[in-house]
Amino acid sequence: MIMLYDNHQRPINYLRLAVTDRCNLRCFYCMPEEGIDYVPKTELLSYEEMLRLVRVLAKMGITKVRITGGEPFVRKDMIHFLSDLVKTPNLQEVHLTTNGTLTQNLIPQLQQIGIKSVNLSLDSLNKQRFFDITRRDVFDTVMETLHALIVAKLPTKINMVVMQDQNIDDIIPMVELAKANPINVRFIEEMPFNGTNRTPSLLEWNYKRIYQHIEATYPHIYKIEDGKYSTSTNYQIKGFQGTFGIIAAYSRTFCGTCNRIRLTPRGILKTCLYDTGVFNIKDVMRAGASDAQIQATFLDALGNRAKDGFEAEQNRHFDPLITESMSSIGG
Numbered sequence: 001m002i003m004l005y006d007n008h009q010r011p012i013n014y015l016r017l018a019v020t021d022r023c024n025l026r027c028f029y030c031m032p033e034e035g036i037d038y039v040p041k042t043e044l045l046s047y048e049e050m051l052r053l054v055r056v057l058a059k060m061g062i063t064k065v066r067i068t069g070g071e072p073f074v075r076k077d078m079i080h081f082l083s084d085l086v087k088t089p090n091l092q093e094v095h096l097t098t099n100g101t102l103t104q105n106l107i108p109q110l111q112q113i114g115i116k117s118v119n120l121s122l123d124s125l126n127k128q129r130f131f132d133i134t135r136r137d138v139f140d141t142v143m144e145t146l147h148a149l150i151v152a153k154l155p156t157k158i159n160m161v162v163m164q165d166q167n168i169d170d171i172i173p174m175v176e177l178a179k180a181n182p183i184n185v186r187f188i189e190e191m192p193f194n195g196t197n198r199t200p201s202l203l204e205w206n207y208k209r210i211y212q213h214i215e216a217t218y219p220h221i222y223k224i225e226d227g228k229y230s231t232s233t234n235y236q237i238k239g240f241q242g243t244f245g246i247i248a249a250y251s252r253t254f255c256g257t258c259n260r261i262r263l264t265p266r267g268i269l270k271t272c273l274y275d276t277g278v279f280n281i282k283d284v285m286r287a288g289a290s291d292a293q294i295q296a297t298f299l300d301a302l303g304n305r306a307k308d309g310f311e312a313e314q315n316r317h318f319d320p321l322i323t324e325s326m327s328s329i330g331g
Contacts, residue, residue: 002295003061006271006305013063014229014260017050019078020070021265025099026135027123029161029190031136045267045282045310047081051088053263053281054296058090066095066119070265073075073102078175083113097159100145101138107145107152117155120146124170125177157184162205164190168264171210172217178242185242186232189250191273207233207248214244229259247275255308269298271305272312278304 004012021039023031045053054065065085072078086094096110097119103110110118122142124130130139149156160167160174171187179186187210189203215221218237225233231254232245248254252274262270267282278301284294306312 002059002299004057004298004302006302007181008305008307010256010258011061012259012261012302013061014066015057015062015064016066016068016260016262017052017054018068018070018263019050019072019081020075021042022074023070023099024074024101024136025071025138027121027133028135029133029163031299039266043266043282045263045265047077047297049282049285050263051083051084052285052291054085054088054091054292056291056300057293058088060170060295060298061251064095064104065090065091065093066097067096071099071102071105072096073098077094079106079109079113081104082110082115086114097121099134100142101136104141104145104148107148107154111152111154117157118149118151119159119243121159122174123160124167125173126167126170129167129170133163150183157186159186159188161188161190162210164204168205172211175185175214175218175237175244178237178244179240181242182236183242185244186247187244188247206251207246207253209237210246230254230259252309255310258308261302269301271287271301272309274308274309274316275312 006012026033040319044326045268054062067082069075069215082094082096093116094114095117096115099121103118103120120142123133124139127139130142131137146156146158160170162168162171174185174187177183189206189210197300214235220238221235222238224234224236224243226232230245231249232247234245236243255272258272262273262276263281264270267285268277269279269281270277279297281294281297284297289297293302306315
């Protein structure tokens with residue numbers, strides 16, 4: 001088996017695969033209210049192409065895949081694709097990120113086919129604030145999904161993007177979800193991937209301030225062990241069943257152990273969230289590349305990877321102002 005390493009000797013064993021750029025929410029930190037120009041269906045990676053890519057990458061050392069979007073379940077026949085994906089030889093884990101609006105009735109199937117965990121995007125526990133952030137009135141549906149995930153005992157993480165003047169009042173209530181529930185609540189620094197030119201020059205709520213805010217209410221926080229490649233710094237509060245973590249997505253403190261690559265819905269490889277994309281593997285495949293040629297293409301790309309997100313951002317080969325939508329990149 002060929003093992004994927006980048007030019008900084010970091011092993012690459014994790015693929016984040018965005019299956020669609022479409023989403024039924026309009027979270028303002030992800031895309032503009034009018035939405036984005038969606039990728040035409042013919043330009044999307046087909047299910048067959050994605051399965052082939054994962055098979056090739058699994059032979060090279062990719063053992064974990066996370067399915068993202070957009071919202072994965074707006075794409076037709078997603079359950080059938082997931083069922084095929086988990087059968088990939090050498091692939092050990094398939095995880096899923098969802099906004100929870102279309103997920104509840106699918107939970108038994110997700111368990112049956114072997115999905116390892118679900119990340120649920122949830123930025124507020126207040127119905128009005130949820131609407132203000134997502135621009136959609138589906139709060140009750142998402143909360144029902146969260147409850148169903150907990151009842152089903154499917155390992156669940158909540159992802160909350162922390163935003164100045166938007167949902168700061170939700171931080172403590174969100175932490176308290178972990179008191180009686182064995183979930184992991186993760187607070188994420190806001191990133192500039194919103195599909196507009198609104199890029200904050202100063203991040204007021206960075207990982208340090210988020211921690212201090214929680215500590216002011218719960219002074220007896222204690223640190224717990226982070227996973228080997230964890231992007232979150234993780235904590236527990238005495239008496240809580242669950243845990244919480246903070247992801248320094250904007251500050252980029254975790255780049256030194258980054259083990260992941262991303263594929264966008266149209267097949268663009270991103271070796272870093274902050275780069276502009278290295279090449280389009282869909283075009284390579286549709287030009288008739290063999291599996292060996294696909295492997296060589298990935299090896300070449302990883303041999304020229306930026307050291308961290310700051311270097312990747314500095315090397316952007318068009319206007320350095322970030323205007324992509326997180327939906328088009330893949331969450």
